Amino acid sequence: xxxxxxxxxxxxxxxxxxxxxxxxxxxxxxAEMPLAELLDVPKSLGSLRAVVAKSDRTVEIVLDDGVDxxxxxxxxxxxxxxxxxxxVLIALDRIGAAHVDLRGAPCRLQAWWIHDEQVVFGGFExx
Numbered sequence: 001x002x003x004x005x006x007x008x009x010x011x012x013x014x015x016x017x018x019x020x021x022x023x024x025x026x027x028x029x030x031a032e033m034p035l036a037e038l039l040d041v042p043k044s045l046g047s048l049r050a051v052v053a054k055s056d057r058t059v060e061i062v063l064d065d066g067v068d069x070x071x072x073x074x075x076x077x078x079x080x081x082x083x084x085x086x087x088v089l090i091a092l093d094r095i096g097a098a099h100v101d102l103r104g105a106p107c108r109l110q111a112w113w114i115h116d117e118q119v120v121f122g123g124f125e126x127x
Contacts, residue, residue, distance in 0.1 A: 012049055015062050015089055015112050018119035019051045028055055035061060038084075041075050048072075060087040060110075069094070070101035080106035092122065102127040 009017075016032055023030035030053040035041055038050060038059060048067065051060040059079055063069060072088060079086045086107040090098050095111040102109070104127070111122035 011091070011114070012062050012064055014114075014119050016049050016051060018112075018121070019060050019062070019089065022121075023051070023053055028053055035075065039075050039078050042071070045071060045075060057084050058087060059084045060089055063088055063090045063094075063098075065091065065094075068101065069098040073102060073105050076102070076105045076107045087124070089121075095122075095125070099125070099127045 020030050020032060030051050032049060032051055035045055035048040035050045038052065041048075045067065048064060049062045051062070052058070053060075061072065061075075063072070069088065069090065076086045076088075088098060088102065088107055088109050089112055090109060092111040092113040095109060098109050107127065108124040109127055110124055113120055113122075
């Protein structure tokens with residue numbers, strides 16, 4: 001007997017996959033990993049997903065809805081000290097708060113939203 005399995009993708013899954021797809025189309029290698037594999041971060045941030053592109057030393061962190069952007073600040077500084085260029089991928093409706101929460105942090109912000117069932121990315125912004 002066959003059983004139908006329906007995987008439900010979260011928005012984080014979709015944004016992570018879309019981010020990796022951007023690197024793939026550029027013929028660049030990128031890997032998904034938990035942020036905790038790169039940094040010693042508080043337990044609440046350890047499961048945040050990151051897309052890591054070693055060739056250009058970029059770490060793109062997909063910020064979950066339940067995580068306050070301000071809690072990332074120390075991790076962003078730690079990544080920058082190690083020579084990484086952090087990018088915080090955040091839902092469009094939260095970009096304004098992220099500018100306030102991460103003002104002066106060594107990162108770029110990039111908003112994302114869903115349009116016609118596809119993830120769309122905005123331009124890079126400096127908090």
